[in-house]
Amino acid sequence: MAHAIKFHPGMTLLEQFVDGSLSGDVALALAAHIDLCPHCQRLSQDISADLGSQLVQQNVKKTNDDWSTMLSAIVEQPQLSKAELSANQRSQAAQQSIVVNQREFILPRALQRLAANHGKWLTLGGIATAKLPAGSEHHVSLLYINKDTEVPQHTHLGLEMTLVLAGKIVDENGEYGAGDLLINSPDDTHTPRTLADEDCLCLSVLSAPLQFKKGLTRLLNPLQQFFY
Numbered sequence: 001m002a003h004a005i006k007f008h009p010g011m012t013l014l015e016q017f018v019d020g021s022l023s024g025d026v027a028l029a030l031a032a033h034i035d036l037c038p039h040c041q042r043l044s045q046d047i048s049a050d051l052g053s054q055l056v057q058q059n060v061k062k063t064n065d066d067w068s069t070m071l072s073a074i075v076e077q078p079q080l081s082k083a084e085l086s087a088n089q090r091s092q093a094a095q096q097s098i099v100v101n102q103r104e105f106i107l108p109r110a111l112q113r114l115a116a117n118h119g120k121w122l123t124l125g126g127i128a129t130a131k132l133p134a135g136s137e138h139h140v141s142l143l144y145i146n147k148d149t150e151v152p153q154h155t156h157l158g159l160e161m162t163l164v165l166a167g168k169i170v171d172e173n174g175e176y177g178a179g180d181l182l183i184n185s186p187d188d189t190h191t192p193r194t195l196a197d198e199d200c201l202c203l204s205v206l207s208a209p210l211q212f213k214k215g216l217t218r219l220l221n222p223l224q225q226f227f228y
């Protein structure tokens with residue numbers, strides 16, 4: 001049976017996602033969560049239906065000219081040839097999974113294109129991270145944590161969004177499985193770790209570096225740089 005997703009974005013965040021006011025990197029984490037979460041798929045469809053009917057009411061007075069301009073702009077878009085379409089389909093199929101630590105992970109559709117262009121994997125103990133080419137406001141990366149591995153206790157200088165893509169992580173506040181979205185702010189301190197028998201792949205979106213609470217001072221800076 002599929003893992004039941006327990007940790008969802010709040011209603012305000014979903015509304016901002018649907019109306020397009022979120023920054024691209026945060027929207028990416030939301031889009032990937034929604035890909036995995038039937039509950040939030042329904043909610044965001046409802047929100048966008050509401051938004052749509054509001055927009056229709058606001059636009060009722062606009063002239064037909066606007067529509068014909070828009071239609072001709074759409075019609076003028078170049079059509080993809082059959083060859084291009086099948087090339088697109090092939091590259092989509094090739095992008096659906098990534099291999100880390102000899103394990104293949106299938107990625108949500110929203111992440112596939114970016115993940116295909118991920119940076120080099122950097123490893124530290126049982127943890128590996130690869131930067132994704134996202135916007136400049138946030139640090140966006142894939143984070144792989146081998147089984148039985150702990151990320152040192154840390155707090156956050158900004159927003160930390162972690163979407164579990166596969167496997168499980170546990171911290172002081174709960175246990176998170178595929179599709180669960182953890183949102184941590186500077187008020188939260190936690191020590192995420194994997195279970196003894198299962199590794200984990202996450203999407204991580206950070207607006208500022210992590211701040212490590214324990215360990216030797218000389219280790220803190222390299223750790224901060226590793227995660228950001």
Ligand SMILES: [Zn+2]
Nearest residue numbers: 008037039040
């Ligand atoms: Zn959800």
